[in-house]
Amino acid sequence: MKLSPKTATLLVLVLLIALSPLLFPSGYYYRVGALIFVNAIAVTGIVILTGYAGQISLGHAGFAGIGAYACALAPVHLGLHPGLAMVLGAVISGLMAFLVGRPILRLKGYYLGVATLGFGILISMVLNNERQLTGGPDGMEVPDLGLRGLLKDAGLDLTNGQFWYWFCGIAVIIGAWLALNLFNSPSGRALRALHGSEVAARTVGVDVTRLKLQAFVISAVYASVSGSLLALQNKFITPDVAGFMHSIEMVTMAVLGGVGSVLGAIFGAAVLTLLPQVLTVFAEYEQMVLGLVMMLVMIFLPQGLLPSILRRFRRGDE
């Protein structure tokens, strides 16, 4: 039986998420797993924007910030349920991406990078300085999602770590499924054509402007949901979530794992989330080792970890 790449990817993902807990020696690993998933969702968005459409963003943490603070602010000020606040955050992020994206997606290369960077920094500054609303750099508390309590009443008693592991795991699968569907749709093919050559895509009748904007909005929603999940899970949020470093982290994870493939990017998220935890042994050298790993990958596996490894395997088969 020959599986389609999409089914195969989803199957691998589901199995990994479902079976990994069998190997967890303590509750702490659920927490690390959940963090990997939160990052993986944001990185899947980057795959759509950068891997499919070939556009770069250095400000996606701004959208994560919007998603995170929506979950902190909407329940307090609007009386919304935190779950609905997540949806509200996604809608605001999408709208914001639409408004910001229209002018800045006309830019290319470095200029687009710098413009998105500016957007991210702007959001981060607002969160830092609007103290009376956001609590400033000290951050603010986020209300409980309440779902864990409901599950408990229904007879399913999960620890906090376990709950977020499964909740975010399911979110990753849904996110990946949507992204893979897009990849195979006419829009996805048009996006990839755009990535190959914008001029060529335009000559064959692809509405380049609209498609780029679409990809930007979709990836912003992914980042926003990732921010919301982080906020709800940590029950406390600071403006760091919208910080420049977080934006860079997202792009690095995607590029390291392989920006063209959903599974590769998720793999990149896993590696970069795990490494700092493993490297605590080296404490002082953590940053150096991290930098070294990334340089080596970029030099020897320029397509990203997963695609390069897979290709080597396939070559071995022949």
Add this chain to the structure above:
Amino acid sequence: MKTTLITTAVAICIAGAASAEIRIGASVSATGPAAFLGDPEAKTLEMLVEAANANGGINGEEIALVLYDDGGDPNKARTFATRLIEDDEVVAIIGGSTTGTSMSILSVAEDNEIPFISLAGAIEIIDPVKPFTFKTPHTDRMACQKIFEDMQKQGITQIGMISGTDGFGASMQAQCKEVVGEYGITVVADETYNPTDADMTTQLTKIRNTDGVQAVLNPGFGQGPSIVTRNYKQLAVDLPLYQSHGVASDGFIELAGADAAEGVRLPGTALLIAGLLADDDPQKPLVEAYKTAFEEKTGTSVGTFGGYANDAFLILTDAITRAGEADPTAIRDAIEATEGLAGTTGIYSMNAEDHLGLDLSAFRMLEIKGGEWTLIE
């Protein structure tokens, strides 16, 4: 498959060690933007654990310190707190150099009922009181009160404020404005600067030109207050300048220059003026012991922040000794019963409503004269 392999490898790498000793966890910001807080804290904790073990540990049991560097990132701090509790199986946690990291750690500690002693300033950490969370640094509000007390004595009724927009500056600015009224003082000029600004003459000129300003208060830490102090001198503003406890270290005098810092007043701890303490001062032996040990070990001068970690460790070891067992709940009860324990920051007496246990007497009003700290009381 690859991920599974890696997960397994990781699992083997970091599997917890045997727990025949008392395991204490710590997550501080030893690197990153808050490293000036976390670095002396980490060094202090390592030094104290070493010294305690050389003296036979607590109740005859050795102490094992599990120390992580969260880099000032609240998300990392939460992960490390989870790791300390679930994987390293510690009986108590010290840490949280910043308010953000402390707030992240405390929710994990409360969920798992593990005592947590925070090293950050904000009042939110212990107000409202949470059963398992304690802290050692005095709050920003107390620093404000101490400063306003001194202003009141000088007959000052109208002041200008220039505050940093970083976490510390912004929090203290808000706290000061909340209590300023109780001292019959009004804030007639209120300016801010970004922590990375290189010049504050514009804001200071504005304050100087405001009618009726009798003194200037600068809540902030890092390099900002040094620049404010230098600009203040350059503009020859002839009004008393008050700094916050955030810059209570020798580094501040060096950065601002002894000339510009002349006459600056600020609330500091006994640690800064170890040599000036009266012989019968209950904090004296302890402050001197810590100062000597730290300076010998690291070759750098002591600061308030390392002192916070010193006090947290003291409170914890004192509690474990009294509890007689290293059980988290027993330790928590013992910490809450801390009574008259002298630390470098002040004398701690905790109870069910007060998980800080310090009063205004913990602060000493200091003035810089000839590049040295002097005590005014």
